[in-house]
Amino acid sequence: MCRANYSGGRRKSLPDFHRVFQDELMPFIPHTPEDTQAMLAACGVDSTEALFDEIPAHLRVRELDGVPPQLSEMQITRLMNQRATQDGMPLNFVGAGAYEHHIPAAVWQIATRGEFYSAYTPYQAEASQGTLQLIYEYQTMMASLMGLEVSNASLYDGASGLAEAVLMAGRANRKSKSLKVLLPESLHPYYRECVQAICALQGFELVSLPLRADTGTTDHAALQAHAGSDICAVVIPQPNLFGQLEDVDALTDWAAAQGALSIAVVNPTLAAVLKPPGAWGEAGVDIACGDGQPLGAPLSSGGPYYGFLCCKQKHVRQMPGRIVGRTVDLDGKPGYTLTLQAREQHIRRAKATSNICTNQGLVVTASTIYMSLLGPQGLANVATSCLERTRKLAQALCAIDGVERVYSGAYGHELALRLPRPAQPVLEALSARNIIGGFAPGRHYADMDDVLIVCATETKTDEDIAAYAAALKEVLA
Amino acid sequence: MSTAAEPLIFEHTSPGRYATAQAPAAQPLPEDIPAGLRREGAPLLPEVSELQVVRHYTRLSQQNFSIDTHFYPLGSCTMKYNPRACNSLAMLPEFLHRHPLALPDHSQGYLACMYELQETLKSVTGMKGVSLTPMAGAQGELAGVAMIHAYHAARGDTARTEIIVPDAAHGTNPATAIQCGMKVREIPTNAEGDVDFEALEAALGPQTAGIMLTNPSTLGVFERRIEEIAKKVHEAGGLLYYDGANLNAILGQVKPGAMGFDVIHMNLHKTFSTPHGGGGPGSGAVGVSARLEPFLPTPLVVKGGDGYRYADKDERPQSIGRLSAFMGNAGVLLRAYIYARMLGPEGMRRVGEFATLNANYLMTRLRERGFDLAFPGRRATHEFIVTLKRQKQELELTATDVAKRLLDHGFHAPTVYFPLLVPECLLIEPSETEERDVLDAFVEAMVAIWEEAKADIDKVKGAPYTMPVRRLDEVKAARELDLRWQPA
Numbered sequence: 020m021c022r023a024n025y026s027g028g029r030r031k032s033l034p035d036f037h038r039v040f041q042d043e044l045m046p047f048i049p050h051t052p053e054d055t056q057a058m059l060a061a062c063g064v065d066s067t068e069a070l071f072d073e074i075p076a077h078l079r080v081r082e083l084d085g086v087p088p089q090l091s092e093m094q095i096t097r098l099m100n101q102r103a104t105q106d107g108m109p110l111n112f113v114g115a116g117a118y119e120h121h122i123p124a125a126v127w128q129i130a131t132r133g134e135f136y137s138a139y140t141p142y143q144a145e146a147s148q149g150t151l152q153l154i155y156e157y158q159t160m161m162a163s164l165m166g167l168e169v170s171n172a173s174l175y176d177g178a179s180g181l182a183e184a185v186l187m188a189g190r191a192n193r194k195s196k197s198l199k200v201l202l203p204e205s206l207h208p209y210y211r212e213c214v215q216a217i218c219a220l221q222g223f224e225l226v227s228l229p230l231r232a233d234t235g236t237t238d239h240a241a242l243q244a245h246a247g248s249d250i251c252a253v254v255i256p257q258p259n260l261f262g263q264l265e266d267v268d269a270l271t272d273w274a275a276a277q278g279a280l281s282i283a284v285v286n287p288t289l290a291a292v293l294k295p296p297g298a299w300g301e302a303g304v305d306i307a308c309g310d311g312q313p314l315g316a317p318l319s320s321g322g323p324y325y326g327f328l329c330c331k332q333k334h335v336r337q338m339p340g341r342i343v344g345r346t347v348d349l350d351g352k353p354g355y356t357l358t359l360q361a362r363e364q365h366i367r368r369a370k371a372t373s374n375i376c377t378n379q380g381l382v383v384t385a386s387t388i389y390m391s392l393l394g395p396q397g398l399a400n401v402a403t404s405c406l407e408r409t410r411k412l413a414q415a416l417c418a419i420d421g422v423e424r425v426y427s428g429a430y431g432h433e434l435a436l437r438l439p440r441p442a443q444p445v446l447e448a449l450s451a452r453n454i455i456g457g458f459a460p461g462r463h464y465a466d467m468d469d470v471l472i473v474c475a476t477e478t479k480t481d482e483d484i485a486a487y488a489a490a491l492k493e494v495l496a
Numbered sequence: 497m498s499t500a501a502e503p504l505i506f507e508h509t510s511p512g513r514y515a516t517a518q519a520p521a522a523q524p525l526p527e528d529i530p531a532g533l534r535r536e537g538a539p540l541l542p543e544v545s546e547l548q549v550v551r552h553y554t555r556l557s558q559q560n561f562s563i564d565t566h567f568y569p570l571g572s573c574t575m576k577y578n579p580r581a582c583n584s585l586a587m588l589p590e591f592l593h594r595h596p597l598a599l600p601d602h603s604q605g606y607l608a609c610m611y612e613l614q615e616t617l618k619s620v621t622g623m624k625g626v627s628l629t630p631m632a633g634a635q636g637e638l639a640g641v642a643m644i645h646a647y648h649a650a651r652g653d654t655a656r657t658e659i660i661v662p663d664a665a666h667g668t669n670p671a672t673a674i675q676c677g678m679k680v681r682e683i684p685t686n687a688e689g690d691v692d693f694e695a696l697e698a699a700l701g702p703q704t705a706g707i708m709l710t711n712p713s714t715l716g717v718f719e720r721r722i723e724e725i726a727k728k729v730h731e732a733g734g735l736l737y738y739d740g741a742n743l744n745a746i747l748g749q750v751k752p753g754a755m756g757f758d759v760i761h762m763n764l765h766k767t768f769s770t771p772h773g774g775g776g777p778g779s780g781a782v783g784v785s786a787r788l789e790p791f792l793p794t795p796l797v798v799k800g801g802d803g804y805r806y807a808d809k810d811e812r813p814q815s816i817g818r819l820s821a822f823m824g825n826a827g828v829l830l831r832a833y834i835y836a837r838m839l840g841p842e843g844m845r846r847v848g849e850f851a852t853l854n855a856n857y858l859m860t861r862l863r864e865r866g867f868d869l870a871f872p873g874r875r876a877t878h879e880f881i882v883t884l885k886r887q888k889q890e891l892e893l894t895a896t897d898v899a900k901r902l903l904d905h906g907f908h909a910p911t912v913y914f915p916l917l918v919p920e921c922l923l924i925e926p927s928e929t930e931e932r933d934v935l936d937a938f939v940e941a942m943v944a945i946w947e948e949a950k951a952d953i954d955k956v957k958g959a960p961y962t963m964p965v966r967r968l969d970e971v972k973a974a975r976e977l978d979l980r981w982q983p984a
Binding site: 045046047048049050054055057059061067070072073075079080083084089092096098099101102103105107108113115117119121123125127132133135137138139144146147150152153156158160162163164166172175176178179186207209210212213220221222264290291295298310317322324325335341342346347350352353354355359363365366367368370373374375376377379380384391392394395396397398399401404429430446447450455458462 | 497501502504505506512513514515516517518519520521522523524525526528529530532533534535536538539540541542543544546549550552553554555556557558559560561562563564565566568570573575576577578579581583585587588589590591592593594595596597598599601602603604605606608609612615616618619620631632633634635637638642645666667668670671672673674675676677680717718720722723746748749750751754755765769771772773774775776777778793809810816817818819820821822823824825826827828830834836837838839840841842843844845846847849850852853854856857860861874875876899900903908909914928929930931932958960963964965966967968969970972973974976977978979980981
């Protein structure tokens with residue numbers, strides 16, 4: 020095929036702009052000129068223009084100046100390879116909400132099979148049993164990983180999922196008349212911003228819980244200021260932004276004693292070895308959420324990931340998002356279908372639990388395959404390896420003059436280090452050495468300009484850690 | 497399509513088995529983790545080999561309809577071909593490896609794509625600013641209504657608490673307005689499928705924050721008085737929200753900005769052909785007119801002297817804020833960018849043109865064979881509605897029956913029972929990527945089902961017969977909740 024001498028950009032008269040050039044590339048449109056003519060004739064018109072005759076002519080498009088020129092697959096392949104190469108493959112020692120893990124080759128090879136990749140939401144259950152059974156399996160795995168009774172089919176990501184969990188708590192906590200939610204400062208600042216953006220619209224009052232300077236965890240003494248007041252929910256991150264492990268039992272029990280619902284925000288990899296939210300405190304949390312990215316989704320510049328959301332059975336009707344249930348067909352054969360749809364926008368419209376209609380189906384597909392490959396033993400091995408690698412990293416970096424841990428106490432696969440100088444320029448210098456050295460929280464917290472939060476997962480070798488330590492030493496010298 | 501029952505993955509379990517090539521060696525938990533914070537008891541994950549996993553999920557995939565395997569004329573969903581290059585190029589190792597917090601020197605390739613995508617979307621919609629962060633259509637709607645709310649609030653115009661929504665709107669529209677703390681006022685549609693103009697005028701007032709419209713509407717017709725509607729709403733002090741669900745119909749043909757809309761969301765998983773993935777991830781990028789530009793959700797990608805970078809809330813203080821941890825479904829945005837580049841300006845125009853041609857052709861063919869159209873006097877846009885009201889009265893043949901029997905003919909069902917105001921409706925959207933033979937075969941299947949219903953309605957009501965399961969007991973599913981497998 021050759022390109023027509025046609026410029027998509029120039030301002031032209033309407034007929035000129037919309038004329039079909041027979042030798043023009045029409046990517047992914049199969050019509051031959053003969054097809055087009057026959058179809059137009061069937062419609063009783065002589066050009067496609069006639070099909071738009073209900074649209075006022077002066078509204079019709081006459082230029083698409085901002086659209087870059089058309090590329091063939093060969094050309095776009097070259098361009099994208101250049102751009103990918105430009106960004107390179109730096110060594111990642113940053114977590115802060117997105118974690119680099121080994122992803123088995125089978126995960127995305129199967130997830131991107133056309134039958135999963137290009138299927139729609141499973142509204143026609145009989146033609147979607149593959150996706151539906153997979154989601155039922157996912158719900159089983161995720162509920163068990165969190166130690167809770169119910170999981171939905173996923174939400175968009177961890178941060179917006181937490182916002183949905185807060186909205187859900189507002190509906191589910193019938194004892195509380197307030198919309199006051201306690202959000203610890205130790206929670207990721209992007210998560211706090213997202214909850215603010217989404218929940219404040221519905222009148223939620225978000226109250227910050229201060230951070231203890233010694234342990235980097237939520238200050239229990241400060242909780243007492245809220246004792247006896249009407250609180251809708253308390254959010255409990257584990258681990259928190261600084262990698263520190265919160266005293267989750269005490270926080271969960273305190274929330275319960277106040278008549279508030281507890282919402283856990285957890286890392287799902289570490290949940291394989293840390294006490295699951297369903298077992299926190301006397302009775303477990305009400306809702307657990309977080310980002311499912313560590314379970315099989317690549318870093319991919321921040322998405323697509325997925326938000327998981329689990330809860331106690333008694334709250335299931337207040338859950339947002341899709342849920343799959345097992346039932347039987349006309350012949351009594353087991354099958355799977357979307358259920359509890361009476362909560363959802365396409366049925367309840369203005370009275371829905373949420374406006375949400377998609378989940379992150381494809382990423383959940385990948386994640387379900389990932390969890391199946393690793394199993395309980397493999398996932399626990401990944402988690403303990405991350406913990407061990409991060410301790411090795413801490414040891415290597417703290418051996419450098421002026422670098423020390425900011426907080427005492429137990430931590431997960433991330434930790435906060437104090438540097439002898441501001442962290443942001445250090446990160447820039449490391450980046451120039453092909454190392455993404457961590458997350459600098461200084462923009463979001465007072466007196467933390469010299470703090471750097473670092474992370475090591477199972478993907479980091481002794482050599483990688485040594486290379487980072489050497490680079491940091493050089494930068495700080 | 498495989499119909500053999502596949503056991504649950506848990507039923508393949510042998511204790512102690514796992515894909516040993518995929519995990520590091522076992523080691524003890526570090527001693528500094530307190531006993532009280534350790535997990536007791538393993539989670540219920542499968543214990544299976546790599547081959548078992550591959551076989552199980554490959555088999556499950558074979559129990560799905562998909563675009564790659566079947567025609568999917570699902571109205572309002574734009575199920576068009578998802579080009580393979582978009583997937584393979586978005587999954588180049590460097591793109592997958594890139595951490596969202598990577599610094600600008602490791603981000604210029606990715607950010608260039610995002611910046612150009614913003615510019616492309618501005619151009620095709622005629623809007624002044626675009627934010628890519630919303631992760632689905634419904635989140636784009638949330639962003640849009642939140643911006644309308646913020647705009648009025650910034651002007652001290654706090655009495656504007658009402659969002660007008662036509663009765664034909666997607667369910668997400670009223671649900672979104674409520675989620676943004678607004679009240680919903682519904683207005684009717686007239687017999688021709690246009691907004692009831694008098695009802696709109698009566699609904700407008702100092703309490704009007706805005707109106708949410710889809711154009712072409714969910715009825716598959718173009719709202720002809722859109723400019724007058726825009727004028728009236730603006731005169732009343734309200735803003736116009738464009739639900740971009742049906743953008744495929746007008747891509748390269750009409751710009752929502754030219755119609756007078758102030759804010760729009762685009763479903764990139766529809767118009768820009770990113771995969772639906774069995775229910776996501778989507779992408780609901782938003783575009784705005786100049787007066788809403790300061791309120792766009794963050795981060796945005798901006799171009800400065802030293803390259804591309806993110807602009808965050810600290811430099812955009814009026815922004816409604818962050819809607820995802822990072823910047824939306826980045827990998828989906830990359831796919832949309834690649835698709836846009838493969839279309840170019842010429843291809844963009846052809847999308848709207850041939851989506852419209854296919855819909856009008858299919859509509860004409862079905863009408864010729866005796867099917868009733870909901871709006872027979874109107875052109876189809878990219879979709880149209882067949883109503884089975886007559887077949888229901890004469891034969892007890894319902895939209896569900898036809899939908900289920902179509903599966904046996906190898907076609908995914910159209911959207912059924914939406915919009916709610918047309919009885920026994922089939923909302924049919926063929927998309928531009930289907931060839932004429934497929935459309936003709938679909939018409940024959942529809943005719944065959946109707947003929948079959950005349951001869952043996954019970955046969956049709958028992959459909960489907962060739963799927964892994966027959967019709968499912970949804971009442972049982974909702975009453976006797978079984979949401980996870982539990983070992984016996």
